[in-house]
Amino acid sequence: KQEVTQIPAALSVPEGENLVLNCSFTDSAIYNLQWFRQDPGKGLTSLLLIQSSQREQTSGRLNASLDKSSGRSTLYIAASQPGDSATYLCAVGPMNYGGSQGNLIFGKGTKLSVKP
Amino acid sequence: NAGVTQTPKFQVLKTGQSMTLQCAQDMNHEYMSWYRQDPGMGLRLIHYSVGAGITDQGEVPNGYNVSRSTTEDFPLRLLSAAPSQTSVYFCASSYSSSELQPQHFGDGTRLSIL
Numbered sequence: 366k367q368e369v370t371q372i373p374a375a376l377s378v379p380e381g382e383n384l385v386l387n388c389s390f391t392d393s394a395i396y397n398l399q400w401f402r403q404d405p406g407k408g409l410t411s412l413l414l415i416q417s418s419q420r421e422q423t424s425g426r427l428n429a430s431l432d433k434s435s436g437r438s439t440l441y442i443a444a445s446q447p448g449d450s451a452t453y454l455c456a457v458g459p460m461n462y463g464g465s466q467g468n469l470i471f472g473k474g475t476k477l478s479v480k481p
Numbered sequence: 482n483a484g485v486t487q488t489p490k491f492q493v494l495k496t497g498q499s500m501t502l503q504c505a506q507d508m509n510h511e512y513m514s515w516y517r518q519d520p521g522m523g524l525r526l527i528h529y530s531v532g533a534g535i536t537d538q539g540e541v542p543n544g545y546n547v548s549r550s551t552t553e554d555f556p557l558r559l560l561s562a563a564p565s566q567t568s569v570y571f572c573a574s575s576y577s578s579s580e581l582q583p584q585h586f587g588d589g590t591r592l593s594i595l
Contacts, residue, residue, distance in 0.1 A: 369523075397581045399584070401586075406588075406589075407589075408485070408586035408587050408588045408589055409571070409573075409584075409586040410586070411583040411584055411585070416581050454523075454524070458581075463529065463537055463539070465529060465578040465579070466577075466578060466579060466581055466582075467512040467578050467582075467584065468514070468526055468539065469526065469584070470526075470540075471516075471523040471524040471525075473521065473522070473523040
């Protein structure tokens with residue numbers, strides 16, 4: 366069964382730092398990998414999504430990489446800001462999970478706090 | 482833009498009661514799904530639908546029913562509530578189930594079963 370692990374569970378950094386969040390998964394048979402942001406008491410917001418054939422995606426200060434063969438993804442946040450404080454979730458779309466690219470298996474998230 | 486709307490936002494039930502969590506989207510999305518989020522467990526897929534009239538089970542379907550009579554609505558029914566169903570429930574949708582598309586999530590329903 367596919368498992369998704371995110372390390373660290375929590376991270377506190379000063380404003381302006383560049384940081385990396387890690388995600389690993391156990392089965393490389395995936396359609397895609399997605400990174401989400403969740404603010405307290407809110408739903409999830411899609412940040413970046415990567416097809417299994419892609420190596421990375423970028424949006425503004427965010428860059429996500431995917432190494433399917435090693436079962437790893439990283440989310441790089443440049444020049445962090447207090448507004449980046451949230452929980453970041455990694456999710457994979459396994460090929461043997463109902464056949465729909467929408468069916469996702471989530472990690473437990475990394476809670477990021479950016480101090481002013 | 483309304484996006485994905487979930488009602489109610491909060492609910493307290495007694496064990497054995499039934500209720501329906503509502504989910505509606507106004508984006509003409511083909512794919513809709515329900516997840517539950519529990520501390521220390523992450524989000525887990527309950528049921529999903531790839532179009533009107535088509536539903537299927539996810540990872541944790543026991544105790545829940547769904548139907549998809551219209552493209553817009555995907556209600557989740559708790560048949561006989563149990564304390565183990567205390568959780569935050571999220572509905573999500575995307576344009577297609579067969580192509581990679583951004584998923585849109587509602588703000589969740591926080592459900593407590595006493």
